[in-house]
Amino acid sequence: MAEKHKTEWRVVVGRAIGTLIFLGGILLVVGLCNGAAPPENSFPSIFDPRSTPAESIYRLSHFVLAITGLIFLVVFGLLSYAVVKFRNTDANAKREPAQVYGSTQIELAWTIIPILIVVVLFLATARVIHAIQDAPKPAAAVEVTAIGHQFWWEFRYPALGIVTANELHVPVSDPAHPTPTFLKLLSADTDHSFWVPQLAGKTDLIPNRVNETWMDPHQTGVFHGQCAQYCGTQHAKMLLRVSVDSPEVFDAWVHAQKQPTKRDDQEIAGRRVFETTACVNCHAVGGTNATGRFGPDLTHLMSRSTIAAGAAENTTENLRLWIQNPDAIKPGSLMPAMKLSDADLDALVRYLETLH
């Protein structure tokens, strides 16, 4: 008898602990993200939204969590009650309990109530789907074409004539005068997915298909995301940064990006290395004969804070390493090791560092 008791309570306690860990974990995350958002937004949490689509999802998620939480508590309570209450306490008694085969009324009740819950959940969800997917595009919207590549992001601003990579710049959107960013999503090779959790849910970039997403960030700062659809060897280091700029900073960035490359005759040696090696097959630098499009556009390389799709800081040492041995930073990336002499490498890096 005592043995029996011990067993049952272990079941109950075990269940309770397991569940508390689960719920506690979720609550902890929600609390963490709501309470103390780190200043540079380093946690890309979906519960810390900074843009309308992410906020609508966040509100819907509260509703869904509340309903599922309620269902959980009720069913968990009933199951736990049944397990504890109806445990076999007399080990010796051969008597079987009352044999009950079912009850139509009870079956009806636990069919109809869930149906009602489903209807409510569906309506709430459909409303948010419509609000996000069918949102009108205001005239002031910034348009960007994002193209997924193995394993980096190409961003083109057709109206502004800007081409950049991996670090998207968008203006902050003032709710009074919204300047949302609408992205047209394409892929040059395999499937990718554009995901910056704090700004919007993910949307895939699929070859032969044009997808769309949008965001209207309400706060400046750098937001992190990354490719969310397995796209090949280096899917993991296809990182994504979105820099949300104040209108002035954004305009200044646009102005700088539109500048042609300044020809710096001091670095003519490095430029010659660049233009006479395989670099030009894949990379473009405005105003030169380098027009490749397999790799990121390097016209304003130095305006970016990272290289290799966010895999490394944009520093002299990392540039050198990246050119000589890309596998040291990002094994399996499509950038070939250039095998340059030290003198050529130094010259090339010095040249790249003039590309502001």
Place this chain on the structure above:
Amino acid sequence: MSSDAMAIQSADVAGRPWVEALHEWVTTVDHKRLGVLYILFALTFLIIGGIEAAIMRIQLIRPHNDFVSPQVFNRMFTMHGTTMIFFVIMPVMFGFANYLVPLMIGARDMAFPRLNAFSFWLSAFGGCLLYFSLIGGSGLYGAGNAPDVGWWAYAPLTSRAFSPGHSTDYWTIAVLVSGFGSIGTAINIIATIVCMRCPGMKLSRMPLLAWLNLVMAFLVLISISPLSAAQIMLLVDRYLGGHFFDTQAGGSAALWMHFFWIFGHPEVYILVIPAFAFASEIIPVFSRKPIFGYPVMVGATVCIAFVSMSVWAHHMFTIGMNSYSNSFFVLTTMVIAVPTGIKIFNWLGTMWGGKIQFTTPMLFCIGFLFQFLIAGLTGIMLGAAPFNWQLNGSYFVVAHFHYVIVGGIMFALFAAFYFWYPKITGRMLNESLGKLHFWLFFIGFHLTFDTMHIPGVLGMPRRIYTYEPGRGWDTLNLIVTIGTFVQGLAILVFVANLVLSYFRGPKAGNDPWDAWTLEWSVSSPPPSYDFASIPTVSSRRPLWDRKHPEDPDSRYE
């Protein structure tokens, strides 16, 4: 003369040569032996798939770890997923169905014993072919060995441009071949249940396990077919110049997604319905009550099967379908929660007012109930399309489907092992080791998969071989990895129990659990051809009627 006779006799007593025994197992068409072969095959692959999981978890134990290369990591998650779905859970479910269905419906074998053997060996061949890719997958280009395209193998990653060499072909053909095996077994299960029930066993008296396996077999027929078609189309693309999925030649990547998930979602129910079947047999026995609402349970299962065929695109909410399509699939996805909920409530109703005995199989069933509840609720979260845009492709979804497959299906499966092992081997599994297995696995499971939801919420995508520090993912991944090893330990205890009990376990007798279905009326292990004389039944619980002639079930039906 007499010494010759003696020698022959003693050789007989010492046992036949092992080659002969092996030959008997390889050429067998007996449903029980094939069932055991399926189960052993699945257990072997379970260990292999588990090792692959462990390799991934060691790699992810801290950010920027370099335990394995990205290439190896990508192969590991592809092989882990493919192995666990196609070569562990499916065969083990077929194994139990093979073993139990004829016994439960009072038949002497499956309808097509030779087809049965053929199907098993096809599946086994498929599994071996998949792993042969480790040696033979390099092909001309030397581009890797094991497949590394993910277990959904999304186009166009599988096209020759992105998957040179033969590793993807091994994946395709392994899945194709084992799919043919699955179709054969499904036909066999349907024919057996429809044609070979013993006298008196009307469909409305059939044990729920047989009913649920019937529904599962229909789902296999319907969903494996498009998968096989898609695999053949992929082969045409790769070798005969087709362009179904070759986006560089105008093919459609989304087409593959539709094909795959039209298979992929019913597949979830192919795996989970047999798990429901175990719970529906085991919970009544250890609650000492008949299943609550038998006809509703059957109806709910059939309903789940139907609805499960119209929900596939909820795996594709992020591919840019329009708002109407998304809303439609939200509705169908949420509707499926209703019959699933009904099943949980009916199990609850079965326990209610019973005398619950906490044997190891019942512990696993109770674990199954609670964990499947949570898995269902996170499923509702994922079913709300906008929420899905955030959660899909993240670790949240990985945690969700492992909650279904490990917390739900595996727990029910372990219950089935502890429940029917005595019938299959004639010996009881050790209860203390069983409880140790349960608690270790329970703790490991929750450490791993409860925790795993959180990095998903914090923006960690799945299928990444490493991650950046400082995003709040580090500690969580460490806990997940620790949990994995606790689960691994539990599996070792389980395997030890299986082996030790086979030699040392106490004799089980015909009916160790005082249960009610026909398999418990024959000896353990059952004799060849199961029943000396075909039984006749007059209710859903024939052995209850036999044990309680004063108050038989047949009076109430």
